[in-house]
Amino acid sequence: MSGGERRLLVRAVGVRKLFGQTEVLRGVDLEVQRGEVLCIIGPSGSGKSTFLRCINQLETYQGGKIFVDDELIGYEEAGGRLRPLTNRQVVLQRRRIGMVFQQFNLFWHMTVLENIIEAPVRVLGQTVVQARDNAMRLLERVGLGAKADAYPMKLSGGQQQRAAIARALAMSPELMLFDEPTSALDPETTGEVLAVISELASTGMTMIIVTHEMGFARQVADRVVLMEEGQICHQASPEQFFGDQAPARLKTFLSTIH
Amino acid sequence: MTFDWAFFIERIVNPGTPYLNALGRTVTMAVLAMLLGLVIGLIVGFGRLSRFALIRSACAFYVWLIRGIPVLVLLVMLFSGMAAAGLFRFSDIEFLGIKLTASFQAAVIGLAIHEGAYMAEIVRNGVQAVARGQVEAAKSLGMSSWQVNWRIVIPQATRVIVPPFGNDFNHMLKTTSLASVIGVQEIFQVTEAISATTFKSFELLSVVALNYLVLTAIWNTIQGVIETRLRAHEIDRQVRTWWQSLVVYLTPSPSTGERRA
Numbered sequence: 001m002s003g004g005e006r007r008l009l010v011r012a013v014g015v016r017k018l019f020g021q022t023e024v025l026r027g028v029d030l031e032v033q034r035g036e037v038l039c040i041i042g043p044s045g046s047g048k049s050t051f052l053r054c055i056n057q058l059e060t061y062q063g064g065k066i067f068v069d070d071e072l073i074g075y076e077e078a079g080g081r082l083r084p085l086t087n088r089q090v091v092l093q094r095r096r097i098g099m100v101f102q103q104f105n106l107f108w109h110m111t112v113l114e115n116i117i118e119a120p121v122r123v124l125g126q127t128v129v130q131a132r133d134n135a136m137r138l139l140e141r142v143g144l145g146a147k148a149d150a151y152p153m154k155l156s157g158g159q160q161q162r163a164a165i166a167r168a169l170a171m172s173p174e175l176m177l178f179d180e181p182t183s184a185l186d187p188e189t190t191g192e193v194l195a196v197i198s199e200l201a202s203t204g205m206t207m208i209i210v211t212h213e214m215g216f217a218r219q220v221a222d223r224v225v226l227m228e229e230g231q232i233c234h235q236a237s238p239e240q241f242f243g244d245q246a247p248a249r250l251k252t253f254l255s256t257i258h
Numbered sequence: 259m260t261f262d263w264a265f266f267i268e269r270i271v272n273p274g275t276p277y278l279n280a281l282g283r284t285v286t287m288a289v290l291a292m293l294l295g296l297v298i299g300l301i302v303g304f305g306r307l308s309r310f311a312l313i314r315s316a317c318a319f320y321v322w323l324i325r326g327i328p329v330l331v332l333l334v335m336l337f338s339g340m341a342a343a344g345l346f347r348f349s350d351i352e353f354l355g356i357k358l359t360a361s362f363q364a365a366v367i368g369l370a371i372h373e374g375a376y377m378a379e380i381v382r383n384g385v386q387a388v389a390r391g392q393v394e395a396a397k398s399l400g401m402s403s404w405q406v407n408w409r410i411v412i413p414q415a416t417r418v419i420v421p422p423f424g425n426d427f428n429h430m431l432k433t434t435s436l437a438s439v440i441g442v443q444e445i446f447q448v449t450e451a452i453s454a455t456t457f458k459s460f461e462l463l464s465v466v467a468l469n470y471l472v473l474t475a476i477w478n479t480i481q482g483v484i485e486t487r488l489r490a491h492e493i494d495r496q497v498r499t500w501w502q503s504l505v506v507y508l509t510p511s512p513s514t515g516e517r518r519a
Contacts, residue, residue, distance in 0.1 A: 094397065109414055109491055119400060167399070
């Protein structure tokens with residue numbers, strides 16, 4: 001890729017999303033630099049997850065624009081108008097973006113190893129041997145080297161989520177999206193998943209993390225964003241965000257969750 | 259009551275070539291109709307989930323129509339009714355050196371049309387049972403709709419589809435006896451023909467009833483082994499081969515059905 005000089009990876013301009021009559025996103029503007037770790041926090045129903053899902057097109061958006069690496073997501077400009085991309089084009093755009101879900105969503109009919117090599121083999125055309133070597137390396141990295149042949153149902157929630165992270169990484173994405181990765185976990189296993197995400201952050205991976213874990217956001221994020229009612233209403237470095245100078249409405253929100 | 263046990267046992271031990279041929283015909287008819295019914299069911303079942311309203315309606319209409327017609331009526335309509343109306347007349351054909359009689363073809367097609375309507379509902383239910391998160395995860399990995407369907411949706415739906423599919427095949431093995439009315443020489447038809455000459459109808463019908471029972475019992479075991487294999491992900495013992503699956507299926511174990519929350 002020739003974009004070594006370009007620092008900006010994600011650019012969202014006035015993104016709007018409607019579910020029927022309800023406007024879930026009401027003009028989201030956001031920029032994410034390469035290598036940046038961005039945490040999005042906010043009350044439930046504020047549109048955080050929806051925004052994340054728009055970036056890799058699990059949802060469509062109706063207004064504004066999202067660019068990843070200067071490529072318009074979901075639409076193409078034709079004769080001055082925006083036209084939705086074909087399925088094939090959507091699939092190509094998604095390959096570069098990894099996603100980790102709240103409910104892990106490992107394919108339950110496949111072993112952990114099969115889960116991880118599925119997309120590299122089917123989508124990227126890697127050989128099984130190649131994909132397996134890479135998968136084993138990733139599994140070691142997330143501390144699951146011994147669980148390669150286990151079925152997801154035999155694993156704890158924390159182990160499943162770590163396997164899901166390895167599965168997303170196997171596609172060598174440029175951008176990783178985490179949608180409340182620890183919300184379905186109990187406190188003991190939350191730590192092991194957060195440790196894996198922190199380790200990943202330290203490698204320079206660009207990440208957008210929707211989370212309710214304030215301590216984690218404070219520790220891992222380069223920048224923290226507060227979303228409320230479909231808009232970004234505050235963003236700052238973690239020191240400022242959680243510090244004493246934070247605006248009153250942010251303090252109100254933070255006090256409701258502590 | 260006089261039940262001629264000697265005759266009954268003799269018929270089981272030494273059924274004779276016409277009966278064995280008829281048995282082959284019964285099983286072949288059931289298997290072919292089921293496979294064809296599965297193909298129809300997959301097409302119509304996925305059709306009912308189509309993005310296009312016209313396809314959805316057409317498939318819903320098929321299910322509605324066929325489920326409202328008795329198989330017996332359907333078979334006679336296909337074979338005699340259509341011929342009488344000059345619409346279509348089945349004729350004997352030879353396929354790979356095997357002679358397929360007109361009535362056999364009509365029976366397979368009629369049974370398949372009937373089964374297809376029920377399979378469509380089973381397939382639709384199975385596909386809808388696949389969790390949305392599984393599809394989203396596959397999409398997020400850059401898999402195409404085709405790959406998502408073949409690698410994730412269909413394998414997962416199969417786990418839901420197999421038990422009712424097996425149940426339908428159990429039915430099908432016995433429903434083939436209706437083909438006797440259009441002249442297919444399957445086990446029931448052949449039995450009726452023999453009983454007309456021997457007057458030992460009860461003994462002969464007992465043999466044929468036992469025969470259906472054995473067929474369904476064999477199928478139940480096969481189905482159990484298939485289901486055990488499909489549950490490999492939730493069974494503690496290793497089930498990689500068919501033999502291991504058979505052993506696990508035949509070993510009553512309270513832990514095999516347990517799911518981790």
